[in-house]
Amino acid sequence: MHAVPYDSRDQFIYDRELLLSFEGRDGTFETGNPRHEPGEPTHPGVTREHGHGD
Numbered sequence: 460m461h462a463v464p465y466d467s468r469d470q471f472i473y474d475r476e477l478l479l480s481f482e483g484r485d486g487t488f489e490t491g492n493p494r495h496e497p498g499e500p501t502h503p504g505v506t507r508e509h510g511h512g513d
Contacts, residue, residue, distance in 0.1 A: 465471055482488060495502040 479488065483491070497504060
């Protein structure tokens with residue numbers, strides 16, 4: 460059995476609160492792949508303090 464095809468993009472875009480309400484396999488609500496935001500020390504991108512060659 461296959462899922463029915465989507466008619467529009469709105470059918471597979473979910474609300475943030477709904478996505479965050481799903482429990483993970485380990486029983487927690489934490490992601491195993493956290494997002495690293497700009498400005499955080501773990502962010503891999505280029506910042507004013509860390510240029511391309513740093």
